[in-house]
Every structure is written in C-alpha cells, then in structure tokens.
C-alpha cells in the first residue's frame with residue numbers, strides 16, 4: 253500500500269490563474285480521501301497532479317517513499333476513472349477490462365481470467381460479453397472501474413465517477429465502490445461536489461475552496477466540529493444558520509453574543525467564554541444547524557424568537573423559516589476575499605518556485621487592498637443580508653400546531669453552536 257504526500261503544491265494556469273494554492277495533504281496508505289468542494293475549487297486539478305497529468309508550479313508530490321514530482325504518469329502506479337469512463341465501443345465489456353493487461357503484453361487467457369475476477373467483484377460478470385452500447389450507464393461505469401482496477405494500481409483516483417447516473421444507481425454503486433476499495437486496501441482519492449457521497453464514502457474529507465483546503469477530517473469531524481464557516485455551510489441540508497454577532501462581556505466576565513435585538517448567553521465555564529472574555533466588541537459569526545433549535549413555550553435566557561414566515565413539509569421532516577431580525581450571512585461569501593487571478597506573468601514549472609508564488613500572492617493581496625479602498629467591497633466577509641438568507645431555518649417536529657404568522661420562541665443548545673471569527677475560522681480549537 254502506498255500513501256500520498258502533497259507538500260505545498262500549487263498550480264498556476266497560463267501564469268495567472270491559481271487553480272491549486274499551496275496545498276499540503278497527507279493521505280495514509282489504504283485511506284479513502286474525498287476531495288469535496290464547489291465547482292472550480294481545484295479538485296480535478298489536484299487529482300491530475302497526483303496522477304502526473306499536470307506539472308506543478310510549486311511544491312512536491314510523494315507517493316510512498318518515492319519523490320514523484322517529476323515521475324511520468326505510467327510510472328506512478330495510479331489508475332484513474334472519470335465521469336464518463338469512455339470505453340472502446342467495438343470491444344465487449346471483458347475486452348475493455350482486459351485491455352490494459354493486453355497492452356502490457358499479458359497472455360490473453362490470463363488477462364481474460366483477471367478481467368472475469370474483477371467483473372465478479374463489480375457484479376457485471378453476466379454482462380461482460382456485451383458491447384458498451386448495450387450496457388446500462390451503471391454497467392458501463394462498472395466496466396470503466398474494472399478496467400482501472402485490473403492492473404492492481406497502488407493508487408486509485410476517481411473524478412465524479414457517479415455524476416451521470418440516476419439517484420438509485422448512484423447510491424448502489426457508491427456503496428459498492430466503498431466496499432471494493434476497502435476490500436482491496438487501495439489508497440483512493442475520490443473527487444465529488446456531492447456532500448452525501450463524501451460523508452458516506454470517505455475515511456477523511458478534504459473540503460476545498462478557491463484552490464485551498466479549508467478543512468480536513470473524518471466525516472464526523474468536519475460535520476460536527478467544522479473548522480470554518482464555509483465548510484460548515486457546505487455540509488448539511490438545510491444549510492447551517494450563520495448569524496452575525498458582537499461579543500459583549502459583562503463586569504463579571506459573562507460573555508454574551510449580541511445578535512441585534514436578541515442575545516445568546518454562553519455558559520461561564522464554556523471554553524468559548526474564556527476565549528471571548530478578552531474580546532468585548534469583537535464581531536463574530538455564530539453558526540447553528542437547523543436541529544440546534546427547539547420551539548418552546550417556556551421562557552429562558554437562551555432563546556431566540558421570531559415570526560414563522562413559512563413552513564415546509566420535506567417528507568421526513570418539517571422545515572420552518574423564522575423571520576428573527578437577525579443579520580444572516582451566506583456561507584459561500586464568508587471570508588472570501590482572495591481573487592483567483594494573479595499578477596500577469598509568465599510561469600513555467602521550473603520558473604515558478606514556492607517563493608515566487610508567495611511574492612505573487614503578496615502583490616495580488618496588495619492590489620486587492622488598493623482596489624478595496626477605491627471601490628465598494630463586493631467580497632465583504634459580512635455582506636448585507638439578503639431577503640433570501642434573512643430567515644432562521646430550523647427543523648420542527650411534524651409541524652405541531654404551528655401556523656405561519658405565529659411568534660415562535662426557540663431554545664438554543666449553545667453546546668451545538670459554533671463560533672467563527674469574521675473570516676469564518678473557528679475561534680476555538682477543533683479536534684482532528
């Protein structure tokens with residue numbers, strides 16, 4: 253088994269577009285690492301870097317103990333499966349699977365046996381005599397996976413392999429891929445923008461944004477103990493509520509979070525109270541998932557209230573939209589201040605070393621600051637709330653007696669609330 257180490261890896265396209273920005277990541281041998289993030293955040297580029305299909309602008313790649321930065325793709329022992337695992341149309345499923353072995357000069361009978369073995373694992377053994385056009389989308393993708401696996405790669409790279417399949421097939425094949433890569437103990441890097449795929453498949457998830465890794469941890473860690481507001485917003489449906497708040501510290505060092513007309517008090521022994529007790533007046537972001545609120549008729553200090561604007565039936569739950577007057581923030585915009593386009597310069601793999609990328613970033617940061625002084629800020633970490641994002645979104649039990657227009661009081665479980673600084677980074681330490 254082979255681990256992967258990415259050491260301060262950057263990729264700048266055309267000398268000016270930073271697709272991957274100083275990424276360091278250790279993937280253990282046999283681990284399933286999912287790269288998760290919105291379109292354009294650099295997931296595929298990072299995968300192609302591991303495969304050796306992109307030259308680096310800076311940084312190093314290690315595969316096991318091998319320094320692989322300049323190693324050609326065929327010497328890396330990696331196999332890749334893409335969205336459309338394109339198959340040879342005039343070859344049967346079996347011939348497609350055994351093709352890499354035949355190219356490597358393997359005896360046809362032995363290659364055929366290996367292909368049949370892989371087809372059994374992938375549960376397409378009854379379909380492998382057919383041509384691709386007669387196979388279903390799921391079967392075709394299984395053949396593509398089989399063709400990648402038959403060479404027994406040291407590292408298995410998958411780029412959104414399920415995105416062209418329908419929901420049922422996706423679930424089925426996702427479970428099989430998870431079981432298969434674990435049975436084979438092959439180090440796997442899996443790219444997706446689908447949070448369910450990431451949460452269900454991964455040993456660890458790396459959440460990417462703008463070419464960087466925002467957070468990396470087990471599914472439980474990144475969901476329940478998110479390092480950043482963006483990561484917290486990327487996982488979970490409905491999306492986490494992010495409330496703009498000001499820290500208030502009383503004479504007795506009690507800390508409360510001023511949400512405008514409403515307040516949340518932190519318990520005195522809460523570690524966040526200790527951290528914030530020295531930051532009276534600081535702006536923070538309070539994150540609470542929809543299930544951290546409970547509608548209540550009893551009054552107590554840690555309650556928020558508002559008017560029930562809408563109630564939606566989601567099959568397995570009711571979602572309530574509560575107009576609370578609190579300024580809500582969009583997770584996609586919090587802390588987003590970095591332009592992706594860099595200074596106009598021409599860079600080749602050998603010309604751009606780590607230091608020069610750093611200089612480039614500094615220049616761009618200066619330019620951005622200069623621009624922000626002259627023009628209205630479009631990337632303000634606290635953009636004005638929009639009507640669409642101005643409601644608290646909460647889960648309620650079976651819509652029990654609530655009606656739109658009602659005033660609702662919501663008990664807030666402060667233990668389940670996350671506090672981020674203005675740039676969206678957790679103020680307290682996360683467990684990793």
Ligand SMILES: Nc1ncnc2c1ncn2[C@@H]1O[C@H](COP(=O)(O)OP(=O)(O)OP(=O)(O)O)[C@@H](O)[C@H]1O
Nearest residue numbers: 265266269271290291292293294295296297298445
């Ligand atoms: N060859 C290239 N030349 C210039 N820019 C590129 C090139 N390849 C990728 N990019 C840019 O780099 C950024 C990262 O692209 P990448 O494909 O890695 O993102 P992604 O997270 O995989 O997105 P998606 O989920 O949409 O596939 C994108 O904005 C893309 O336009």
